[in-house]
Amino acid sequence: xxxxxxxxxxGGSSETESAHSAQGRGRKRNSALSLLDxxxxxxxxxxxxxxxxxxxxxxxxxxxxGSWASTLLQDKELEEIKKETGFSHSQIIxxxxxxxSLDKGENGTxxxxxxxxxxxxxxxxxxxxxxxxxxxEGEDQVNFRGFMRTxxxxxxxxxxxxxxxxxxxxxxxxRSNKLRFAFRLYDLDKDDTIxxxxxxxxxxxxxxxxxxxxxxxxxxxxxxQEADQDGDSAISFTEFVxxxxxxxxxxxxxxxxxx
Amino acid sequence: MEGADLAVKVLSTWLTLVVGLIVLPSAFGLxxxxxxxxxxILVKTLEWATLRIEKGAPNESVLKNSASVGIIQRDExxxxxxxxxxxxxxxxxxxxxxxxxxxxxxxVEDEVTQRFSSxxxxxxxxxxxxxxNFQYISPKLTMVWVLGVLIRYCFLLPLRIKNWLSELxxxxxxxxxxxxxxxxxxxxxxxxRPQKGGICVANHTSPIxxxxxxxxxxxxxxxxxxxxLMGIIQRAxxxxxxxVWFERSEMKxxxxxxxxxxEHVADKKKLPxxxxxxxxxxxxxSVMMFKKGSxxxxxxxxPVAIKYNPQFGDAFWNSSKYGMVSYLLRIMxxxxxxxxxxxxxxxxxxxxxxxxxxxxxxxxxxxxxxxLTELPWDGGLKRAKVKDTFKEEQQKNxxxxxxxxxxxxxxxx
Numbered sequence: 001x002x003x004x005x006x007x008x009x010x011g012g013s014s015e016t017e018s019a020h021s022a023q024g025r026g027r028k029r030n031s032a033l034s035l036l037d038x039x040x041x042x043x044x045x046x047x048x049x050x051x052x053x054x055x056x057x058x059x060x061x062x063x064x065x066g067s068w069a070s071t072l073l074q075d076k077e078l079e080e081i082k083k084e085t086g087f088s089h090s091q092i093i094x095x096x097x098x099x100x101s102l103d104k105g106e107n108g109t110x111x112x113x114x115x116x117x118x119x120x121x122x123x124x125x126x127x128x129x130x131x132x133x134x135x136x137e138g139e140d141q142v143n144f145r146g147f148m149r150t151x152x153x154x155x156x157x158x159x160x161x162x163x164x165x166x167x168x169x170x171x172x173x174x175r176s177n178k179l180r181f182a183f184r185l186y187d188l189d190k191d192d193t194i195x196x197x198x199x200x201x202x203x204x205x206x207x208x209x210x211x212x213x214x215x216x217x218x219x220x221x222x223x224x225q226e227a228d229q230d231g232d233s234a235i236s237f238t239e240f241v242x243x244x245x246x247x248x249x250x251x252x253x254x255x256x257x258x259x
Numbered sequence: 260m261e262g263a264d265l266a267v268k269v270l271s272t273w274l275t276l277v278v279g280l281i282v283l284p285s286a287f288g289l290x291x292x293x294x295x296x297x298x299x300i301l302v303k304t305l306e307w308a309t310l311r312i313e314k315g316a317p318n319e320s321v322l323k324n325s326a327s328v329g330i331i332q333r334d335e336x337x338x339x340x341x342x343x344x345x346x347x348x349x350x351x352x353x354x355x356x357x358x359x360x361x362x363x364x365x366x367v368e369d370e371v372t373q374r375f376s377s378x379x380x381x382x383x384x385x386x387x388x389x390x391x392n393f394q395y396i397s398p399k400l401t402m403v404w405v406l407g408v409l410i411r412y413c414f415l416l417p418l419r420i421k422n423w424l425s426e427l428x429x430x431x432x433x434x435x436x437x438x439x440x441x442x443x444x445x446x447x448x449x450x451x452r453p454q455k456g457g458i459c460v461a462n463h464t465s466p467i468x469x470x471x472x473x474x475x476x477x478x479x480x481x482x483x484x485x486x487x488l489m490g491i492i493q494r495a496x497x498x499x500x501x502x503v504w505f506e507r508s509e510m511k512x513x514x515x516x517x518x519x520x521x522e523h524v525a526d527k528k529k530l531p532x533x534x535x536x537x538x539x540x541x542x543x544x545s546v547m548m549f550k551k552g553s554x555x556x557x558x559x560x561x562p563v564a565i566k567y568n569p570q571f572g573d574a575f576w577n578s579s580k581y582g583m584v585s586y587l588l589r590i591m592x593x594x595x596x597x598x599x600x601x602x603x604x605x606x607x608x609x610x611x612x613x614x615x616x617x618x619x620x621x622x623x624x625x626x627x628x629x630x631l632t633e634l635p636w637d638g639g640l641k642r643a644k645v646k647d648t649f650k651e652e653q654q655k656n657x658x659x660x661x662x663x664x665x666x667x668x669x670x671x672x
Binding site for chain 1: 330331332334349350351352353354355356357358359360361362363364365366367368369370371372373376636640644645649650651652653654655657658659661662
């Protein structure tokens with residue numbers, strides 16, 4: 001008799017300490033009595049149904065199982081993400097695994113510090129802007145749904161053939177939405193235009209201290225002049241799209257997910 | 260009470276068995292071949308378990324590949340190619356694409372952070388703690404897993420605790436300790452074993468590395484004075500061989516450290532020093548940056564590569580996550596510790612080679628021998644943030660591309 005349960009990730013992060021220290025930051029030490037071999041098949045325990053992303057509370061034994069289970073990806077959520085983003089089952093699981101490994105606080109959400117801990121991202125000149133793209137206005141935590149919704153912008157476009165839905169909303173990884181992602185990297189104040197100042201600031205991030213203000217100013221002015229069509233000395237999204245119409249956005253803004 | 264009597268009888272027979280089969284032969288250095296037999300059975304069981312899992316999940320066989328292949332196919336093109344231009348090209352609005360793609364790739368899968376957590380196994384080895392993405396398959400598998408837990412906790416663990424406690428007292432019985440961990444260690448190229456007056460460098464995965472190397476030779480250890488359990492062990496070890504222990508504050512004074520080490524090396528009668536230049540435990544899939552300190556001392560370097568077989572138990576100590584006791588418990592409830600140790604021919608610093616280049620050369624040799632990936636990143640990234648200089652380097656590269664030392668592409672109004 002074969003049946004499948006929730007997929008889960010157990011590994012270093014599954015063995016958690018008791019509830020009152022589950023929110024600890026920095027060095028987390030597991031007590032010697034923490035569960036070394038939790039029951040590997042969670043669906044057999046009815047008490048395990050907790051939504052992912054909720055913090056845990058409670059007395060010791062249930063707290064151990066509970067906080068462990070809170071890192072589970074519920075079937076229902078998996079299906080919703082599948083529908084929303086178009087990732088396949090076998091792509092979502094390793095991405096969830098990655099999400100939990102970045103989540104050092106083990107509360108089902110990522111903060112900006114969690115992203116900054118990735119060295120290759122920390123040395124990226126636009127690292128901060130990219131991290132910002134994950135967080136919505138005023139929020140400083142992103143859950144797995146939000147994480148996937150941002151990642152999906154980089155899904156290659158041909159995958160859309162599988163879920164052709166003419167009447168539905170435009171898929172998140174369409175050319176237009178990819179360009180919108182890039183536009184938002186420039187648009188610091190989210191007012192749907194790239195002003196001269198904003199372009200200057202982003203350029204400054206990319207070049208560091210290696211180019212003088214005057215040179216950078218010239219580059220900015222030239223760029224805006226070339227792109228601006230309605231004479232407002234700023235780049236709107238339509239103008240942005242026009243400038244980049246010859247660029248192979250699909251290839252440059254796509255990440256090839258395996259499987 | 261009969262129940263109690265029976266329990267006592269069982270316990271005493273079990274203890275005599277233990278003494279007879281484990282402790283005595285170890286004391287005399289004999290082997291009854293039980294370890295080897297145990298390993299054979301273990302391998303067969305794990306193979307069976309893997310087959311069951313594969314049969315039970317035909318569509319998900321791709322999961323098997325995910326652990327070894329990765330989540331995404333990374334685009335390794337350097338900045339010049341990624342920005343599709345030669346030197347002296349101008350800034351374009353599409354330049355941001357390259358950086359954002361690189362950033363997202365790093366978020367999904369990066370080379371460094373995965374080294375500081377346990378390696379993911381391709382097939383499950385019936386230890387829940389290494390269970391990544393494996394699903395419930397059949398009652399039989401559950402039964403085997405339950406049996407495994409029983410064996411590991413009720414049989415292997417008490418065995419090992421008892422042996423390990425006695426080992427603390429009689430430190431010279433290193434063999435008991437290794438045997439108690441069901442350690443199968445293969446030493447290769449014993450002719451290159453580190454000699455007196457040399458420095459032995461190895462890649463670092465866990466405190467057990469020390470145990471494994473000392474089983475086959477005596478070393479002087481360079482390390483930090485620890486408190487707690489480790490401290491007790493350390494102090495006991497000092498009595499056996501002359502070691503060089505440093506306070507953490509002394510470690511900061513590099514000249515002092517180098518001076519003391521130089522003195523030790525110069526004395527040809529002193530035991531070879533054992534150093535782990537990575538500075539921290541890495542998860543045994545890669546070798547990270549070797550700190551140049553040990554390579555400035557001079558003297559002969561004897562590189563050693565240590566590779567654990569993750570199938571039988573994960574030896575990696577994630578010190579930011581687990582304390583010492585928790586780690587030891589995990590080790591003692593694993594199936595076994597199986598590893599390969601390769602001694603390599605000695606290396607010395609060549610003319611015109613500075614310490615950093617020499618360190619990299621040794622690191623490459625160890626990585627190649629052990630079949631590990633070589634990374635230029637610092638193991639200190641486990642705890643510390645990456646230095647700003649790397650970011651500045653990226654910025655510099657980009658600037659050169661769009662300006663190129665005042666090229667004519669720049670229009671000045």
